[in-house]
Amino acid sequence: MNPLYINQTDETPNVILDPSANKFVFIGNSYPENSTKFYTPILNWMREFIDMSQKQDLAVDFNFDYFNTSSAKYILEILRLIQEHNNKGNTCLIRWYYFEDDTDMLEAGEDYQATISVPFEIVQRSDSF
């Protein structure tokens, strides 16, 4: 399956979805003017990946500085897709990064963790990430 790369902008995160490198990363801000336009290819890719892949473990890094409410909904959908993959017998892990002083992002991770039944690590982030 072809990887999906989306370059980072001020308003959108850097997205790397590369099964061959086993790298699944979201880094940066997420407050796109049109969230649907931005997240539709990501959700479609994830859906295709989950439907096509036979057996592949998945560790996804979420490293957001800020995201808006519509992005929050799309993140939830991505997490649900990961959960679906996990329920199929694949080993999945979600790593949620936050800065030490960013309690809002920490609590957002905790909220997602409480909603999704997938192994979920909340990791304090250093500047050198």
Next chain:
Amino acid sequence: MSKNSNDVAYTRENDVVDKYRSISEDTNLSSEEYRTALLDVFKQYERLLEDTKLLTTLGDRLQRKLRSTNILIKQQSEEIQDINAGLHQKNIELKLTIDELTRAKASRKAQTYLLIITFLIFMLSEYLENFFDNNINRIVEYVLSVELGTNTFWASLPFKIILLLLFKPLEGWLERFFLRQAMDKDKREILKKVQSDQVEGSVTSS
């Protein structure tokens, strides 16, 4: 099809709406089938409620974060404005001090030169006295047929007074001259610094 059906974030919710709308319109279903559908709707609704709670909480939190960031930016902006105002005031004071310093330097230099000029004028006045004694007095004695003898004091006095009166304007002129010279030097140095900064900037950017 429900509203926003093209929005993939709500695919699941749209599917639920479409599915149960068609069930509700189907009059051939048994009560047991309706009950099963109702239980399923209940589960979907429960899940939707969970999502709504989560997204509301997240939305509130993000809003709070944005608001606190805005407040912080506003405070920092005010602090920067205060610092800028202070710097502007200090800058004015510094400029006044530099101007006074330049003026004082020019004044000191003018006084030094004036001292030298005074000495030269003194020498000149001595020469004039001698000159009057040897030439002018004789001419005056010849023309007016009066005896002035060797007393050249009154004859050379007006010239000495003129020279004396020239001191003050000369001092002012020298002061202005050196002040202008110092300011021109400052301007040249500033211009040179700006030009070298521009050259450095273009080298860095290239």
